[in-house]
Amino acid sequence: MTTTTTELPPLRIAIPNKGSLSQSATEMLREAGYRQRSDSKQLTVMDTDNHVEFFYLRPRDIALYVGEGTLDVGITGRDLLLDSGAKADEVRQLGFGRSRFRFAARPGTLSSLDDLAGKRIATSYVGVVRRHLEERGLEASVIRLDGAVETSIQLGVADVIADVVETGSTLRQAGLEIVGDTILESEAVLVTQAGASEPAGFEVFKRRLDGVLVARSYVMMDYDIDREHLSDAVALTPGLEGPTISPLHREDWVAVRAMVPRDGSQRLMDQLWAIGARAILLTDIHACRL
Numbered sequence: 577m578t579t580t581t582t583e584l585p586p587l588r589i590a591i592p593n594k595g596s597l598s599q600s601a602t603e604m605l606r607e608a609g610y611r612q613r614s615d616s617k618q619l620t621v622m623d624t625d626n627h628v629e630f631f632y633l634r635p636r637d638i639a640l641y642v643g644e645g646t647l648d649v650g651i652t653g654r655d656l657l658l659d660s661g662a663k664a665d666e667v668r669q670l671g672f673g674r675s676r677f678r679f680a681a682r683p684g685t686l687s688s689l690d691d692l693a694g695k696r697i698a699t700s701y702v703g704v705v706r707r708h709l710e711e712r713g714l715e716a717s718v719i720r721l722d723g724a725v726e727t728s729i730q731l732g733v734a735d736v737i738a739d740v741v742e743t744g745s746t747l748r749q750a751g752l753e754i755v756g757d758t759i760l761e762s763e764a765v766l767v768t769q770a771g772a773s774e775p776a777g778f779e780v781f782k783r784r785l786d787g788v789l790v791a792r793s794y795v796m797m798d799y800d801i802d803r804e805h806l807s808d809a810v811a812l813t814p815g816l817e818g819p820t821i822s823p824l825h826r827e828d829w830v831a832v833r834a835m836v837p838r839d840g841s842q843r844l845m846d847q848l849w850a851i852g853a854r855a856i857l858l859t860d861i862h863a864c865r866l
């Protein structure tokens with residue numbers, strides 16, 4: 577290897593090895609063109625073509641490794657990052673692993689979160705819960721459990737739980753109800769060490785993930801329209817930097833091409849049709865750099 581880039585150490589990236597974030601994180605990295613492990617027992621993968629090394633770690637530990645500067649970048653949950661107290665910053669939201677952090681109890685235990693005072697609260701997110709109690713000026717005993725926290729109430733270990741809620745089905749099965757507002761909305765995030773200078777190769781890595789995020793949330797819209805209605809159509813599909821307008825062989829008609837948000841794209845096609853657009857095509861974007 578002779579180029580300057582490859583003489584630098586590889587970018588070291590922490591990826592969840594198990595749990596809710598693991599598969600989606602791996603899929604996102606594959607889409608971004610990175611080599612991923614083929615066997616879930618593999619602990620590390622060196623992607624020599626892209627000069628990055630992946631470390632498959634417990635999602636809860638990832639912010640700590642990055643905060644200490646042992647690894648350059650990590651993918652973890654915002655809730656896990658905040659719970660860890662690590663000196664790491666969230667630099668991108670990755671759009672998967674969405675969840676809400678809530679308190680729950682048997683009906684009648686609490687009428688509001690102010691009633692948490694003096695209660696026994698079971699959680700796997702002790703840092704998040706303690707901080708929340710502190711902010712509200714409440715004193716309660718916090719019991720750290722690794723998982724299945726919903727069962728702790730039935731077993732008489734706790735009065736209240738604080739946990740991740742996605743569909744709410746685990747709470748229902750345990751006969752518990754949510755109390756109070758959402759404490760925190762979480763999703764998978766990209767983290768780097770707080771206050772550190774950007775590691776070599778990070779810019780390219782970030783741009784590749786941004787490309788995946790855009791490719792997932794935008795589609796390409798093509799259609800033909802008569803010039804008379806072009807300005808109305810362009811107002812509906814302004815694109816990112818303006819749509820591409822090309823002449824058509826048919827007099828007074830043009831072809832328009834613009835990126836549009838995937839959400840609402842079917843409604844947009846109906847609106848374009850209604851103002852006279854025809855041959856309206858929607859295609860997926862596989863990758864992009866904007």
Ligand SMILES: Nc1ncnc2c1ncn2[C@@H]1O[C@H](COP(=O)(O)OP(=O)(O)OP(=O)(O)O)[C@@H](O)[C@H]1O
Nearest residue numbers: 594595596597635653654655673674675740742762
């Ligand atoms: N249904 C869910 N249950 C748990 N965590 C979820 C869920 N949906 C998204 N997440 C997010 O996944 C991260 C937790 O991942 P983690 O791997 O620690 O727990 P897990 O998915 O419960 O796995 P396990 O219990 O097998 O260890 C958090 O950021 C959390 O917000």
Ligand SMILES: O=P(O)(O)OC[C@H]1O[C@H](OP(=O)(O)OP(=O)(O)O)[C@H](O)[C@@H]1O
Nearest residue numbers: 723724725739740741742743744745746
């Ligand atoms: O609202 P829901 O869709 O039911 O999802 C939330 C549940 O899923 C997770 O549990 P997990 O399966 O990870 O088991 P664990 O409690 O042992 O971690 C989380 O801790 C909740 O218990």
Ligand SMILES: [Mg+2]
Nearest residue numbers: 595722723724
């Ligand atoms: Mg779990």
